Amino acid sequence: MTANTPKASLRHLVAGQWRTGSGAQLIDVNPARPAEVVAEGLLAGTGELDAAVGAARDAFPRWAATPHPVRGRILDRAADVLDRRAEEWGTELSREEGKTVAEGIGEVRRAAEIFRFYGSEGLRPVGEVFASSREGEQIQVLHKPVGVFAVITPFNFPIAIPAWKIAPALSYGNTVVWKPASVVPLLAVRLAEALVAAGLPDGVLNLLVTNGEVGGRLVAHPGIDAVTFTGSTEVGTRLIEACGRRARPIQTEMGGKNAAAVLADADLDLAATEVLAGAFRSAGQKCTATSRLVVTDAVADDFLATLVDRTAALTVGDPLSPEVQMGPLVTASARDRIQSALDTVERTPARMLTGGYRYADDFRRTGAFLPPTIVELTGESELWHEELFGPVLAVRRARDDQAALDLVNDSRFGLSAAVFTDNLRAVRAAVERLAVGVLHINSETAGADPHVPFGGAKQSGFGPKEQGRAAREFFTTTTTVYLRGSSAR
Numbered sequence: 001m002t003a004n005t006p007k008a009s010l011r012h013l014v015a016g017q018w019r020t021g022s023g024a025q026l027i028d029v030n031p032a033r034p035a036e037v038v039a040e041g042l043l044a045g046t047g048e049l050d051a052a053v054g055a056a057r058d059a060f061p062r063w064a065a066t067p068h069p070v071r072g073r074i075l076d077r078a079a080d081v082l083d084r085r086a087e088e089w090g091t092e093l094s095r096e097e098g099k100t101v102a103e104g105i106g107e108v109r110r111a112a113e114i115f116r117f118y119g120s121e122g123l124r125p126v127g128e129v130f131a132s133s134r135e136g137e138q139i140q141v142l143h144k145p146v147g148v149f150a151v152i153t154p155f156n157f158p159i160a161i162p163a164w165k166i167a168p169a170l171s172y173g174n175t176v177v178w179k180p181a182s183v184v185p186l187l188a189v190r191l192a193e194a195l196v197a198a199g200l201p202d203g204v205l206n207l208l209v210t211n212g213e214v215g216g217r218l219v220a221h222p223g224i225d226a227v228t229f230t231g232s233t234e235v236g237t238r239l240i241e242a243c244g245r246r247a248r249p250i251q252t253e254m255g256g257k258n259a260a261a262v263l264a265d266a267d268l269d270l271a272a273t274e275v276l277a278g279a280f281r282s283a284g285q286k287c288t289a290t291s292r293l294v295v296t297d298a299v300a301d302d303f304l305a306t307l308v309d310r311t312a313a314l315t316v317g318d319p320l321s322p323e324v325q326m327g328p329l330v331t332a333s334a335r336d337r338i339q340s341a342l343d344t345v346e347r348t349p350a351r352m353l354t355g356g357y358r359y360a361d362d363f364r365r366t367g368a369f370l371p372p373t374i375v376e377l378t379g380e381s382e383l384w385h386e387e388l389f390g391p392v393l394a395v396r397r398a399r400d401d402q403a404a405l406d407l408v409n410d411s412r413f414g415l416s417a418a419v420f421t422d423n424l425r426a427v428r429a430a431v432e433r434l435a436v437g438v439l440h441i442n443s444e445t446a447g448a449d450p451h452v453p454f455g456g457a458k459q460s461g462f463g464p465k466e467q468g469r470a471a472r473e474f475f476t477t478t479t480t481v482y483l484r485g486s487s488a489r
């Protein structure tokens with residue numbers, strides 16, 4: 001793909017029709033080469049919003065009544081399309097979002113896997129049966145579709161996160177109005193295309209690429225039954241309030257400031273490999289990224305020396321080049337926001353171990369690039385507490401293993417953590433004491449398998465967990481049936 005690759009035209013999917021929008025102009029650019037337009041078109045406005053919600057409402061009764069295994073076959077076919085187009089769409093993902101092309105292709109395949117899991121869901125048990133304490137009675141718990149879901153997704157996994165919300169929503173018989181982050185509209189169009197090609201009936205999935213204002217109206221729209229959101233804690237808590245006022249169920253997956261703890265007996269080479277991946281893949285733009293590192297004093301000097309060397313050796317550049325290990329941030333404004341936070345380092349008890357500078361070469365200065373950065377803190381600093389969502393790792397040293405685990409818990413977030421150790425006692429302490437939704441022992445903080453629960457503690461998440469069978473809790477509503485024969489027989 002080159003600068004001459006034709007740009008895509010931006011469209012919205014409403015009631016099975018691809019439409020142009022009635023809102024402002026959107027120009028979607030490649031963050032590595034900001035002069036290169038990836039897609040262009042008009043955002044959706046409030047007219048399209050009403051039409052999309054109306055279409056989802058109209059489509060709901062038939063879709064809910066479609067047998068679950070039949071719905072599942074459509075999701076399976078969408079997975080086939082995603083697998084078939086993985087190279088092409090993964091390359092577009094890299095060009096639109098900035099992660100490396102290998103990560104982009106991997107993400108499209110991951111979306112396919114998620115659709116396969118929920119495609120099979122109709123072949124698994126659909127409810128629970130309980131014994132009754134009364135003779136001649138059985139108690140059944142039935143899981144039913146909820147209705148129309150508003151699905152709001154972030155830029156950083158432009159196809160995997162939408163997949164893990166849309167696939168369960170559709171599998172369990174709901175219909176959807178989806179608002180993706182407007183900086184990654186092309187991959188949203190691709191996912192919708194896969195579902196259309198798979199034979200999804202009109203109106204079951206509606207896609208609106210639009211701004212935050214129309215997104216806010218979507219969440220508050222009277223035709224919406226429930227909301228699922230992944231994004232910042234700031235926006236998430238606003239949506240929780242808006243839904244609370246309407247007694248409308250909402251699930252949010254929000255910020256993280258995830259720590260890796262390297263304990264005294266850790267395999268330092270393994271820990272360095274995993275911390276490097278956790279902190280700098282996708283340029284640190286994952287809510288599961290490793291953005292804090294705790295090292296116990298006994299191994300701190302050795303470990304930090306290795307980690308700093310390996311970080312400084314990372315190849316940063318055009319994510320479409322196969323040898324590049326880290327691409328740009330998603331936008332120039334994301335880069336500038338993080339750069340300003342790093343500019344405060346001089347005024348805090350901290351020292352820069354690597355990175356923290358501005359690139360001087362033309363290519364990386366023009367693109368949204370920031371070097372992979374490690375900063376060691378010697379006292380209280382915002383860099384320990386605030387999520388930057390970029391390639392920045394804040395380090396603290398701990399006296400011993402117990403103090404290291406205390407530092408891991410020293411956050412208002414609780415999405416994931418990683419602990420590097422071979423010590424069984426330390427592992428047990430970590431499992432029992434760390435307030436996180438996802439815990440990795442001897443692997444990086446990021447990553448989420450499609451068949452197991454995913455979500456955070458504290459201010460990282462609100463409502464039921466995502467993925468696997470855990471998603472059923474949010475995407476269905478239950479009826480408890482006390483079932484007896486009639487007394488006459």
Ligand code: UN1
Nearest residue numbers: 230286287288446447448
């Ligand atoms: C991963 O770690 O591979 O927004 C997935 C995020 C998370 C997904 C993380 N919801 O980064």
